[in-house]
Amino acid sequence: MASEKDDYILQMRHIDMFFPGVKALKDVTFNLKKGEIISLMGENGAGKSTLVKVLTGVYHKTNGEITFDGQKIEPTTPLASQEMGISTVYQEVNLCANLSVAENIYIGREPRGALGRIDWHTMQKNASDLLFRELGIDIDVTKELNFYPVAMQQMIAIARAIDTKCKVLILDEPTSSLSDKETERLFKIMRNLKSQGISIIFISHFLEQIYTICDRITVLRDGTYVGEYEIKNLPRIELVSKMMGKEVKEGEIESNVDKSIPRDNIFLETEHVTVPGKVKDLTMDIKSGEVVGFAGLLGSGRSEIAETLFGTLLKTSGNIYIHGTSVSVKTPMDMMKNRIAFCPEDRKVQGIIGDLSVRENIILAMQAKNGMFKHMPRSRQNKLADYYIDLLRIKVSDREQLIKNLSGGNQQKVIIARWLATEPNLLILDEPTRGIDVGTKSEIEALAVSLAKEKGMAVIFISGEMGEMVRTCSRVMVIRDHEKITELNGDEISTAHIMQAIAGDYHGKSC
Amino acid sequence: MHSKFFSNLVASQNFPFYVTGALFLILFGIGSVMFDSFFSLQVFLNLFIDNAPLIIVTVGITFTILSGFGGIDLSVGAVVSLSCMTLAVLMRDTSISPYVCMAIVLLIGIVVGLVNGLLITYFRLQPFIVTLGTMFLCRGFTAILSRDSVPISNDAYSELAFYSFEFGEYFLSLGSVIALSMVVIATLILRYTSFGRGVYAIGGNEQSARLMGLKTDSIRVRVYIISGFCAALGGICYSWIMLSGYTLHGLGMEMDAIASSVIGGTQLMGGVGFMPGTLLGVMIQGTILTIISFQGTLSAWWTKIVVGLLLCLFIVMQALVNSHKNKLMNQIAEGSVKADKK
Numbered sequence: 001m002a003s004e005k006d007d008y009i010l011q012m013r014h015i016d017m018f019f020p021g022v023k024a025l026k027d028v029t030f031n032l033k034k035g036e037i038i039s040l041m042g043e044n045g046a047g048k049s050t051l052v053k054v055l056t057g058v059y060h061k062t063n064g065e066i067t068f069d070g071q072k073i074e075p076t077t078p079l080a081s082q083e084m085g086i087s088t089v090y091q092e093v094n095l096c097a098n099l100s101v102a103e104n105i106y107i108g109r110e111p112r113g114a115l116g117r118i119d120w121h122t123m124q125k126n127a128s129d130l131l132f133r134e135l136g137i138d139i140d141v142t143k144e145l146n147f148y149p150v151a152m153q154q155m156i157a158i159a160r161a162i163d164t165k166c167k168v169l170i171l172d173e174p175t176s177s178l179s180d181k182e183t184e185r186l187f188k189i190m191r192n193l194k195s196q197g198i199s200i201i202f203i204s205h206f207l208e209q210i211y212t213i214c215d216r217i218t219v220l221r222d223g224t225y226v227g228e229y230e231i232k233n234l235p236r237i238e239l240v241s242k243m244m245g246k247e248v249k250e251g252e253i254e255s256n257v258d259k260s261i262p263r264d265n266i267f268l269e270t271e272h273v274t275v276p277g278k279v280k281d282l283t284m285d286i287k288s289g290e291v292v293g294f295a296g297l298l299g300s301g302r303s304e305i306a307e308t309l310f311g312t313l314l315k316t317s318g319n320i321y322i323h324g325t326s327v328s329v330k331t332p333m334d335m336m337k338n339r340i341a342f343c344p345e346d347r348k349v350q351g352i353i354g355d356l357s358v359r360e361n362i363i364l365a366m367q368a369k370n371g372m373f374k375h376m377p378r379s380r381q382n383k384l385a386d387y388y389i390d391l392l393r394i395k396v397s398d399r400e401q402l403i404k405n406l407s408g409g410n411q412q413k414v415i416i417a418r419w420l421a422t423e424p425n426l427l428i429l430d431e432p433t434r435g436i437d438v439g440t441k442s443e444i445e446a447l448a449v450s451l452a453k454e455k456g457m458a459v460i461f462i463s464g465e466m467g468e469m470v471r472t473c474s475r476v477m478v479i480r481d482h483e484k485i486t487e488l489n490g491d492e493i494s495t496a497h498i499m500q501a502i503a504g505d506y507h508g509k510s511c
Numbered sequence: 512m513h514s515k516f517f518s519n520l521v522a523s524q525n526f527p528f529y530v531t532g533a534l535f536l537i538l539f540g541i542g543s544v545m546f547d548s549f550f551s552l553q554v555f556l557n558l559f560i561d562n563a564p565l566i567i568v569t570v571g572i573t574f575t576i577l578s579g580f581g582g583i584d585l586s587v588g589a590v591v592s593l594s595c596m597t598l599a600v601l602m603r604d605t606s607i608s609p610y611v612c613m614a615i616v617l618l619i620g621i622v623v624g625l626v627n628g629l630l631i632t633y634f635r636l637q638p639f640i641v642t643l644g645t646m647f648l649c650r651g652f653t654a655i656l657s658r659d660s661v662p663i664s665n666d667a668y669s670e671l672a673f674y675s676f677e678f679g680e681y682f683l684s685l686g687s688v689i690a691l692s693m694v695v696i697a698t699l700i701l702r703y704t705s706f707g708r709g710v711y712a713i714g715g716n717e718q719s720a721r722l723m724g725l726k727t728d729s730i731r732v733r734v735y736i737i738s739g740f741c742a743a744l745g746g747i748c749y750s751w752i753m754l755s756g757y758t759l760h761g762l763g764m765e766m767d768a769i770a771s772s773v774i775g776g777t778q779l780m781g782g783v784g785f786m787p788g789t790l791l792g793v794m795i796q797g798t799i800l801t802i803i804s805f806q807g808t809l810s811a812w813w814t815k816i817v818v819g820l821l822l823c824l825f826i827v828m829q830a831l832v833n834s835h836k837n838k839l840m841n842q843i844a845e846g847s848v849k850a851d852k853k
Contacts, residue, residue, distance in 0.1 A: 058722065079724035094722045098715035098782040099708070107712055108724045110705055117703035144524060146840060160723075 009034045009199050010168055015064035017054055024050045028225045030218055032168065037190060037200045039210045042220035043243055044299030048203050049091060051220070052170055056088050057081045069167060087166035091173040093153045097146035102127035104145050105160045131159050134189065151178050158186065162193065169193060170201045175209060187213050205299065205481055207236055207504060221245050236503035243297065246466060246495065259474045260452035262290035266324070267425055267458045268309070273318035278304040280483040282318070286426065289456040291448055293473035295466065295498045301482035302462050303345050306428045310342040311335040336369045341419030345430040351415045354404030358396050359385040361403045361414050366421045388417035392447065409440030416447070427451065428460040433468060445472045466495040478502060522836050527776030528788040530828065535791050538798045546805045553681050558797040563686035564591065564749040566793050569768040570697045571741025573789045575638065576772055578734040579714035579781025585642040586627065587742035587768060589649035590620055591761030594746025596653045599661035599756030602668060609668040617743045623649060624739020628732035646765070653758045660757040663750060672751035686748035693741065698786040710734060714781030770818055771796060774825050795821070
């Protein structure tokens with residue numbers, strides 16, 4: 001046991017970390033051996049970046065202890081941990097765009113000339129030597145950083161990190177903006193550093209990359225520690241199930257709701273729609289009367305696709321067709337006029353207006369669509385509100401109750417009512433059941449199906465809960481890394497298949 | 512090829528400096544064509560002599576603007592006034608040596624800057640509102656010292672005020688020499704010290720600067736100390752011109768300093784600017800004033816009108832330059848223009 005302990009360059013034990021009001025990390029353990037490449041895995045919000053920032057002294061842990069190189073440490077500032085030998089390349093490029101490339105590599109530790117002045121000439125020479133020697137990049141280092149594309153900036157950040165004498169190198173999503181060739185080059189550098197005895201923490205959404213380069217994996221979920229595994233003992237499908245906290249049971253029949261059958265006419269179609277960094281080359285169609293699910297890990301881009309369809313994100317290329325005619329989308333209003341409605345993921349932030357009554361919240365979207373100054377008689381407002389309160393069985397004392405006093409489930413129903421009032425042809429429900437009690441949950445699921453079935457509405461249903469998708473959707477599109485990787489139809493739809501597809505082991509009958 | 516050269520020129524970091532320089536030459540040229548005796552070295556040197564306090568104050572305020580996070584120091588004008596009044600009162604009521612008085616005044620400036628810096632940095636308060644507060648405070652203290660104008664009649668001090676460096680038939684005042692030295696020193700600090708580069712770094716992206724291991728808080732506090740010090744030094748030079756203390760001295764000087772800094776190419780969002788440019792910014796204002804005084808019939812307020820127009824023009828130019836840069840960057844990102852290889 002003792003000898004094994006010596007192998008560890010870094011151990012973090014029982015780490016707790018609070019943000020105001022939220023416990024971001026709960027009793028997390030993390031071990032890193034000398035000269036290994038380990039991956040921190042978890043969905044968005046699992047606490048990967050938070051753990052890294054605790055280690056680098058950006059955030060301060062509430063409890064727990066960190067042992068680095070045989071000594072207990074208390075990282076207080078990024079500078080302190082950098083000096084101890086922990087270098088980091090953060091998720092977003094953390095450089096100063098207004099400074100030159102050379103400065104971005106050397107700021108804080110510039111080479112000095114006579115009288116302690118910064119020796120620009122040496123700095124620039126060192127910078128271009130370093131970039132060329134380590135990364136094979138040949139660029140003008142005197143130019144400002146913002147003249148270079150993000151991928152190049154990422155490489156510059158890596159150059160900065162590996163030039164400081166480090167024992168542990170942390171790479172937080174370094175490959176998200178790199179091309180395959182650049183990624184390959186990065187892997188070569190990583191292997192080289194590993195052979196020098198440097199330990200690397202590699203965070204990435206790309207499972208392929210993890211399995212190519214890493215030795216071990218530590219999995220986090222909702223800020224808690226799930227476990228650490230040798231990569232050869234952990235098949236991808238199990239990794240996905242550990243990240244999501246769901247067991248995979250092959251051949252389980254979960255669908256008991258009578259699903260809706262798609263009608264013949266295609267309502268909406270997209271063709272190579274791209275939003276840089278958010279949606280990658282999306283081609284799909286949605287028929288009237290069908291419930292389509294977007295499945296994927298948190299952060300896979302499923303919500304971004306919804307936002308693109310609604311016009312809150314703007315595509316840079318590709319086409320969107322509605323009823324076969326191309327539409328130009330500049331604002332959500334354009335899509336509302338095309339009868340698309342969108343219930344966003346975070347109802348507190350994007351949805352409800354707490355200090356307005358249930359009635360006012362229901363008529364809000366319709367009012368916006370009709371024009372703010374068009375008066376709607378109070379009697380009609382009342383009738384509409386009552387109709388939807390009744391239809392969705394919203395539990396309220398009366399329609400003038402303030403929405404902030406309702407339960408989460410009922411708030412969600414009000415938001416759905418708001419969009420139903422606009423009489424949409426396509427209703428997008430992004431995580432409609434999050435934080436809602438089980439009874440209301442199944443009510444909302446049933447509602448989605450019945451809207452499609454009876455009114456011929458097209459419904460997009462996004463949920464992190466696989467079971468829910470399996471129960472309600474007649475078609476599931478699997479999203480990974482902002483890309484649609486496959487579609488599952490009819491009987492193919494099961495939790496196991498969806499998770500296999502996310503892990504990259506299942507490609508569906510139709511593909 | 513020609514348009515590529517122009518496009519790179521616009522995108523270069525020194526473009527605003529070139530524009531300001533060209534504008535100064537044009538204005539000076541206009542003056543020379545309009546008036547016979549305008550084109551002389553002494554008229555040019557007078558720009559430094561008359562504007563020495565403003566140059567020094569602008570150097571300080573440029574540091575604060577460069578440091579980002581809404582950086583500004585509105586208290587400088589009031590510190591100028593407080594400095595003049597402190598000097599006048601100390602020399603009237605005590606027998607302290609004028610040199611010690613000046614040291615005291617500089618110390619007051621440093622303390623005001625320190626207070627500004629600490630409040631802004633450690634409480635994350637908006638520089639605008641913090642320095643507005645110290646502005647009222649300093650102006651108030653000035654009035655408490657005396658509400659009337661207090662003349663300075665110390666002989667040794669007057670000697671300093673009238674001291675001039677003569678070469679041939681031309682001369683420079685002590686204040687103007689100090690002002691030019693400040694510009695040079697500030698330029699060197701910003702270019703050749705890690706503190707100076709740190710100012711640009713926190714102005715560009717404070718978060719990144721911190722993650723790269725810079726002591727961002729300490730840098731920001733020092734920036735405001737520099738501004739306070741410059742304001743006090745500007746105040747001393749101002750007292751050499753006025754030889755009195757008065758509550759209305761330096762009124763609105765902070766605004767002239769901000770205008771000069773922006774015309775000189777400093778971007779209000781921080782991180783971009785060139786100290787010699789701000790010197791040109793002051794000289795442009797000075798040239799306009801000189802033209803108006805040569806002309807003789809126009810009101811001095813015309814300076815404000817021209818400066819106002821210039822300010823709007825320069826901010827629009829900054830916006831255009833930035834959008835041009837973005838366009839270039841997008842082109843590079845899309846690969847239609849290869850990032851320059853060496």
